Every structure is written in structure tokens, then in C-alpha cells.
Amino acid sequence: MAGNTFGTVFTVTSFGESHGPAIGCVVDGCPPGLALSEADIQRELDRRKPGTSRHVTQRREPDTVEILSGVYEGMTTGTPIALLIRNVDQRSKDYGNLVETFRPGHADYAYTMKYGRRDPRGGGRSSARETAVRVAAGAIAKKWLRERHGVVIRGFMAQLGPIEIPFISWEHVEHNPFFAPNLELAPELERFMDALRKAGDSVGAKLTVVASGVPPGWGEPVFGRLDAEIAAAMMSINAVKGVEIGDGFAVVTQRGSEHGDELTPQGFLSNHAGGILGGISTGQDVVVHLAVKPTSSIRLERRSIDLRGAPTTVATHGRHDPCVGIRATPIAEAMLALVLMDQALRHRAQCGDVVPPVSPLPGVAPGVVGPVPSPR
Numbered sequence: 001m002a003g004n005t006f007g008t009v010f011t012v013t014s015f016g017e018s019h020g021p022a023i024g025c026v027v028d029g030c031p032p033g034l035a036l037s038e039a040d041i042q043r044e045l046d047r048r049k050p051g052t053s054r055h056v057t058q059r060r061e062p063d064t065v066e067i068l069s070g071v072y073e074g075m076t077t078g079t080p081i082a083l084l085i086r087n088v089d090q091r092s093k094d095y096g097n098l099v100e101t102f103r104p105g106h107a108d109y110a111y112t113m114k115y116g117r118r119d120p121r122g123g124g125r126s127s128a129r130e131t132a133v134r135v136a137a138g139a140i141a142k143k144w145l146r147e148r149h150g151v152v153i154r155g156f157m158a159q160l161g162p163i164e165i166p167f168i169s170w171e172h173v174e175h176n177p178f179f180a181p182n183l184e185l186a187p188e189l190e191r192f193m194d195a196l197r198k199a200g201d202s203v204g205a206k207l208t209v210v211a212s213g214v215p216p217g218w219g220e221p222v223f224g225r226l227d228a229e230i231a232a233a234m235m236s237i238n239a240v241k242g243v244e245i246g247d248g249f250a251v252v253t254q255r256g257s258e259h260g261d262e263l264t265p266q267g268f269l270s271n272h273a274g275g276i277l278g279g280i281s282t283g284q285d286v287v288v289h290l291a292v293k294p295t296s297s298i299r300l301e302r303r304s305i306d307l308r309g310a311p312t313t314v315a316t317h318g319r320h321d322p323c324v325g326i327r328a329t330p331i332a333e334a335m336l337a338l339v340l341m342d343q344a345l346r347h348r349a350q351c352g353d354v355v356p357p358v359s360p361l362p363g364v365a366p367g368v369v370g371p372v373p374s375p376r
């Protein structure tokens with residue numbers, strides 16, 4: 001299968017390029033009877049869209065979604081839901097000098113070696129413009145998960161370049177341009193980004209995404225492991241170079257007596273596992289961390305080669321995100337929602353009749369407010 005479809009039972013097929021007339025997706029396998037409007041989807045798209053602050057790309061895309069099918073009288077019908085987002089602010093001239101060369105760190109070189117040709121305007125399919133449609137599809141999954149199972153999916157920025165962002169409150173996340181859970185640090189983050197932009201450089205970031213209210217039992221023990229599918233989903237986001245579940249790489253130095261989450265009739269005593277054991281959810285929060293690399297398109301001159309292999313230099317002057325991690329939080333939330341909804345429907349299909357011998361243990365507090373391990 002060509003790699004434009006995600007999921008097994010609940011699937012998303014995405015199409016479109018950064019500088020084409022539109023991007024969009026077809027969401028298939030959504031159960032009938034979910035109340036769904038364009039406003040439900042638009043809310044999520046507005047959190048990801050460009051141009052919302054001086055710290056992100058100044059491309060002006062309203063990212064207005066149109067539902068073309070699959071919804072009748074405000075309810076999903078069980079048939080494919082087609083979503084369309086028209087591109088309105090393409091500016092191809094920004095990419096003129098990229099036809100002949102390759103940006104270090106970007107997909108240009110690998111893309112050309114694979115396809116032998118490329119549309120250099122905005123990176124075509126390798127542009128993160130495509131991730132808008134995942135956020136649109138993810139809005140449907142988030143809504144279904146919340147209404148059907150009480151699952152809440154939220155994310156935040158845990159580190160911006162060298163600045164670690166201690167978690168204070170979920171309340172803070174939507175009140176600053178960084179999705180930082182710590183409003184006290186917002187001025188420092190602003191100063192850091194202003195200096196970075198002036199220098200013409202870019203920086204990486206670390207994000208955390210948490211799904212609360214996931215019941216025990218979602219996921220499978222071998223190839224369909226929940227953690228494996230979450231890792232694949234997160235790694236499918238442009239610029240993501242690392243994914244950790246729960247304590248992630250910190251497990252390397254832990255003892256079994258420290259890492260294994262003890263069970264009591266009142267619930268788990270800790271959540272080092274990040275809510276997943278044996279590829280299956282435990283009922284605790286599912287906790288995922290992502291390392292996002294620095295933007296490749298920077299104003300600083302870098303060495304490269306041209307299409308004939310001769311040495312050249314490249315500096316990118318178009319409209320780019322100086323830290324792509326800033327806009328990636330809603331994308332990571334959407335990908336987690338897509339994985340969980342697909343797994344929920346697969347679990348219902350196979351194990352809907354199972355009655356477990358013990359009742360589900362209550363989960364513990366999120367476990368993301370303390371120090372979280374840094375992806376290396």
C-alpha cells in the first residue's frame with residue numbers, strides 16, 4: 001500500500017501539497033452517530049495554524065476546513081468523511097533558489113534521490129503543511145474518544161532548546177504561543193525566540209503528550225503493540241527524531257525495584273511504564289515524549305551541492321518556523337488520538353465480549369509534573 005494511509009479500522013488517507021490548490025484527507029471507519037460539525041474540527045486547526053504569533057511562520061493560512069461527505073444532519077453516517085482545506089497563501093518565489101540545490105537537514109536531497117524530480121515550492125509532500133489534515137482527522141478521533149470513553153488527550157512543550165519548562169498547570173498551556181505549561185517562563189521563551197530569529201538560526205524542542213482515561217485493554221501483544229503504533233505515529237510527524245513512552249531512555253539506569261509500577265487495590269503507585277504494559281493499555285495515563293529537531297530552512301549560509309554535484313551554499317529566506325516544535329503539539333495530540341481510536345475499535349471488534357476477572361484499578365496522577373527524561 002502506498003504510504004498515505006494511516007490506521008487499520010479507523011483510517012486516514014491524506015493528499016495534497018504545500019503549494020497545490022488544497023490539502024485534504026478521507027477519514028474512513030468512523031462509527032455512525034457521532035455529532036460532528038466543521039466548528040469541532042476548526043477549533044483544533046486554529047491551534048496549529050501558521051501566523052498566530054511572531055514566533056512561528058508568517059505564512060497566512062486560515063486553514064478553513066470543509067466537510068465534503070460522511071455527515072448528514074450534524075451526525076456521522078458511517079461513510080467516508082472527506083475533509084478539504086484550501087491553500088490560500090502560497091508564495092512560490094521564496095523557493096526559487098531551492099530548485100537547484102538541497103537544504104542541509106531538509107528532505108530535498110533524499111526526495112530527489114528517490115523520485116528523480118521534485119516540486120521545490122514549499123517542499124511539496126515533505127512539507128509539514130500536510131500535518132494540518134492529520135489535525136483535522138484527529139479532531140474527529142478526539143471527539144469520539146472523549147464522548148464514547150471519556151478519554152482526554154492533551155500536550156505541552158516540555159523544553160525549548162536549552163530551556164527546560166517545569167510543568168505548572170494544564171491551564172497555562174493555551175495561554176501562551178508555545179503551548180508551555182508554565183506562564184512564568186513565557187517571557188524568557190519569548191526573549192530566547194526573538195534572539196534566535198535575529199540570528200537567523202533555529203532550535204529543537206521537546207514535547208509531551210498525555211492521554212487520560214484510556215481504559216485497560218487497548219493494544220495488542222505483538223505487531224499491533226500500542227506503544228509501537230504510537231512510536232510509528234509520532235515518528236511520522238516531520239522533524240520528530242525521538243519518541244519515548246513513560247520513563248523512556250531513563251530506564252537504562254533504573255532498577256527493577258524502582259521501575260516496575262506496584263499495584264494496590266487503590267491503584268498503581270507510580271507510572272514509569274507510561275500507561276502501557278505488554279503493548280496494552282493499563283488504565284493509567286498514556287505518556288509520550290517527542291524530540292523535535294531544529295528547522296532546516298534557516299537564513300544562515302550552509303554548504304551544499306547543486307544538481308550537478310558541484311559545491312554551493314544555501315541560505316533560506318522564505319517564511320519558516322524558527323522552531324517547528326512550537327506548532328507541533330496539536331499534531332502530536334492528533335496522532336495519539338488517531339492511534340487510540342483505531343485501537344479502541346480493534347479492541348471492540350475482537351474483545352468486546354470479554355469480562356475481565358478483576359475490575360480496573362484506578363490510575364495514578366499523570367506523572368508528568370516531575371522531571372521527565374530528555375530524549376537523547
Ligand SMILES: Cc1cc2nc3c(=O)[nH]c(=O)nc-3n(C[C@H](O)[C@H](O)[C@H](O)COP(=O)(O)O)c2cc1C
Pocket residue numbers: 057105106107123126127128131237238239240293295296297319320321324325327328331
Ligand atoms: C509544524 C511543523 C512546521 C514545520 N515548518 C518547517 C519550516 O517552516 N521550514 C522547514 O525547513 N522545515 C519545517 N518543518 C520540518 C520539515 O517538514 C522536515 O524537517 C522535513 O520534511 C525533513 O524531514 P525530517 O525532518 O522528518 O527528516 C516543519 C515541521 C513541523 C512539524
